[in-house]
Amino acid sequence: MIEEVSGGKTIFYDFYTEQQKQEDPTKGYTGLFFFRGESEAPFAVVCPGGAFEYVGSLHEGFPYALELSKKGYNVFVLRYGVGSELRATENLAAAVSYIFENADILGVSTENYSLWGSSAGARLVASIGSYGTVRFGGSDLPKPCTVIMAYTAHPDFSGDDPPTFVMVSEDDSIVDVAAVEKRVNALNNAGIEVEYHKYNGIGHGFGLGVGTEAEGWMENAVQFWENHLSKK
Template identity: 25%
Template sequence: MKCFTMMLCCGMLAAGTLANGQTVLNLYDGDVPNSKPFQLEETSNTDDNGITRVSGVTVPTLTAYFPDKGEANTGKAVIICPGGGYSILAISHEGHDVAKLLAANGVAAFVLKYRLPKDEIMVDKRIGPLQDAQRAMQVVRERADEWGILADKIGIAGFSAGGHLASTLSTHYAEALIDNPKGTSLRPDFSLLLYPVISMQPGMTHAGSRNNLLGSQPEPEDISLFSNEMRVTADTPPAFLVHAEDDNVVYIANSQAYVEALEQHGVNAKLITYPAGGHGFGLNNKTTADKWLDHFLVWLGNF
């Protein structure tokens, strides 16, 4: 099954076209909220394994992958938040690679290049990434008809710290931190969480992610606010999680705690675990021939 790609920028404004026919569009139509003037250069580096890491994001974007017009289209969509400890974005194997495969299976996918929390560029760095996730959900839902998407079948996905962002949107959608004049629902309809940071609690959290988001000595109320296993309600979206038992970067206790909270509130939750695989394996856990995406697509078919 084929897929085609479009980079979206500048809302409803005219977009520039690259040599390969793609168009580029920023996440926000005008000023980026919660920003401070600061000279920060965005950088992108690709290592010997083909993994591309982006840092210094000040202008967040969405890159959209749609199912080919001549092929099956489920009408469902997923916004993808790459991981990187809230320090960088592992945007290739935890973003674009996943989006391409989802599109090849009839699911529209949007890779979110979100701002990373940094005091120098944000008035309140705690909420910067969440604002971008809320805006991404707002844009996709408001343009669903235009893009052939079902407005009530739009999910959020996240890897590692991106999983924290995805679960934060899933549990903090009710309070809009962006302009929302149409009152568009910012609630994801489901979530996909890969080896996610869920908790900010000592002993469970990923220290680097917590330090980057909340600071080296966070206030107790912030630890509680951003420990998403503590924010689950009966209205929290259903979730599909994947985690390796030997992950010593983000402990599997994060996924287990989130699933337990969801089940306690009667919310559909499924956790796929692997005995090995460590952290950051993206689509392919090299210790097994099993493909978690196959299981996710079956699960998603029930919605």
């Protein structure tokens, strides 16, 4: 990121106008960090966790974005407003709308985009995957190609969700693993493709999982995404 800034590139984008931020001060905290990949490649939006009390970009945002950008994808890490799940989901809807509206300037494709979320952030991406951006105040846009969810038990779904990648640790002390598996089974029963990974002994918030049984999960998740690029 330092190299990008030093090279004169913009790495942080406001997706709300100054007027919108003045009318609603909670929008002043928001924005998108951009990790560039190949020109016109698909994009991903990464939503870190933080229990809606903070946004854990250093642990569950930037590391994911760096790995994805190395593979040529364009990646945005969302800094959403804290304190409200609904408000944060509305921030994500606005962010995706902004990317679509400015795709030519940003140099990204709007085809086959993917949403990635961990913990609280996974609830945001699941909601957009289920109901789309317009439900949460964004533009009327296609749903994501795939949704990647890490360690959350978010129960709600529409029955028309995108293919979904899910992972959790069996000893997660924050998330009810049985509830995670209930969602996975419900998605499967609705005919929605799901890839589910349950790891051992690494708890909640394992990030990239380096040095644990989960190490390499991103390769699996990227492959899951790529398996659906050709289906569009």
